[in-house]
Amino acid sequence: MQLNRPFATVTPTLDGDVLAVLASADVPFTIGQVRRILTHASGEGIRKVLNRLTSQGVVQHDEVGRTHTYRLNTEHLAAEPIMALSRLNSTFLSRLEQHLDRWGSTLRYAAVFGSAATGRMRLDSDIDLFLVRAAGSGDDVDDVWEQRLTELARLVTAWTGNDGRIVEYTEGEFHAAAAAGEPLFDDVSKQGLTVAGTRAWFNAQLRSARRS
Structure with missing residues (x-):
């Protein structure tokens, strides 16, 4: 859709x-x-x-x-x-927020970006999701995280008919990539639709990493 x-x-x-x-x-x-x-x-x-x-x-x-x-x-x-x-877009975002809220403190930030955020979707467009995972993990946590990612991609497709494309970073990976000037983060900052965490946190972390 x-x-x-x-x-x-x-x-x-x-x-x-x-x-x-x-x-x-x-x-x-x-x-x-x-x-x-x-x-x-x-x-x-x-x-x-x-x-x-x-x-x-x-x-x-x-x-x-x-x-x-x-x-x-x-x-x-x-x-x-x-x-x-007429409210399908806001309904989709609300469902995402409710689903991701159950992930707890493991998820620091999530946003929809790309054509789904800018209103330029084609029928065959992917729905792009950006996630930052909290620092600290073990094998059990890693397994749960992977299961959650798989289920999230499935739900996005079930809700919309579009493939869900998830771009994920740990906090450490996010800071390293931000310091290196990863351009994707500018797109998320300017046009992303926050569905977990706060945009203020994301922007503060982005500025801090680039200053360092």
Whole structure:
């Protein structure tokens, strides 16, 4: 799936993209405003979709003078599933946070990065996860960690249909790579979506390693 196009999971048509726009805010939109967001669509195509959705009662159409506005009818029976679909990205991140919270202090930091974080996913995109593991381990801890990584990758695929690509570092490896100027860390710092730990911790560790 494409987290940035949640309605594409159920419909490949323009209808889904238009519904995603209307569900993004409880405000009226003009056709021009929708088109500025959906740059790949024509104004006429958007108008036809809005008229079709209006006839189904899912969209409310108002006319003030020569201005036509459209908004999602939040009282419609279909509004709840439409809103749920529109929130797939945040639902995915919440599930990740809840799952990783059970890992306890072994996990110092985790973030989603790459196209899933920047909104540029293709249908076949991987979902990239960055993890920093706390210092100190033994054979038993290592085995549990590997099992958790395997299960995490499985869950990401089960939830989304996309392959989960996990990039992991121990704290020591993270500091060494940061000191060497690993460019991936800049991407995580600037665009990553934190799902475990805090961005403040990550950035502080990154600055400390690079100063040293």
